Amino acid sequence: MKIVDARGKLCPQPLMMTRKAIMGSSKNEEIEIVMDNETACSNVETYLTESNVKYSASINNGEQHISFVVDGEEKIDVNKEIVCPIPEKINNNIREGYVVAIKSEYMGDGDIELGALLLRAYINTLSETDFLPTSIILYNSGVKIALSDRDTSKSLEEMEKKGVELILCGTCIDFYKLKQKVKIGKISNMFVIADKLSKAINIVYP
Template sequence: MNTEIDARGLNCPLPVIQTKKALETINEGVITTIVDNEVAKENVTKLAKSMTLKVDVKESQGNYYINIFKDQPTGEITLGEISCDDLPKRNLVILITDTSFGAGSEELGRILMKGYIYTLTEATPYPKSIILLNSGVKLAVEGSEVLENLRKLEANGVEILSCGTCLDYYKIKDKLLVGGVSNMYTIVEKLNNAKNTVKI
């Protein structure tokens, strides 16, 4: 099975995400991803090598054709060392104050929050910072369903900050697994200096 992904003109990490999704849908075959910049070429190549797959890159008229050869099923694919530090960040701060999204059903709210954080990893440009306040800090600790996606955001330059007072209140500071601990002074400063803020 041969699949071609035309990722020219797409910002990082979209070429990698599209390649990853294509690789997850096949047990064997060739995925050819076409990109038009060095960063995308390097990151798609890193993805293939992280899966120990054979990769062949050809350049033609400023475009890179990355052929990835898959000959057996693979486990869960992670983005590993993929870096998008070159991406511009919006002057946007997202303030999350709960583990669920919206009023109403708690179960539905948790599903929506998981979907929201995941979608942030696929939407560029990224926000500048995500601030976790009150029970929102539980999203960044051991056992959280959104840890992996928060780590992806952090790896791509998004600042993740958890309220230290909140972590202490819930007695979970020692379980923090992503981002840093902040105080109210810094949180106020981040919110005041942001061009746009979104409260969840």
């Protein structure tokens, strides 16, 4: 059993210690948090409830004890880069007003296999070109090229690191039920997309 001594600690430290203990523990490990501050304890309890952790609580000599078993059912986000990570240094190869809009997972009309191959090649080449777009917007089946298991996602991620804004249509992600499978880009709404498109000087639809 892991004992977390959060006595004498003020908010939000007991909570952070609890969180850290959960993340660093193996399945079925028991954790006990000891606190001497009622508010801190109540906040930890609320957090555990919200995170789907079943705990037992007791008070001993004015100290609160909370114990629970890590069962793998915790609803705690492990993904750290969720929204708005601090932008890295903007690459000066980015051309203002240049936007690439990907409206399908295929490039051009005709054979689907060929279309998929072409778009793969386009995306993988795009990161090598002289000028990068300010934004790449993916919608309809276009969002699928951002799926983690596609090699295009690596090129997209690379371009994101260089300062390209990658925007994914949220409605499309929901429609194709892909939320769990996408780890890059910013999931956005039609207002943002319409706004970006309206401000673009040069929109490329490959």
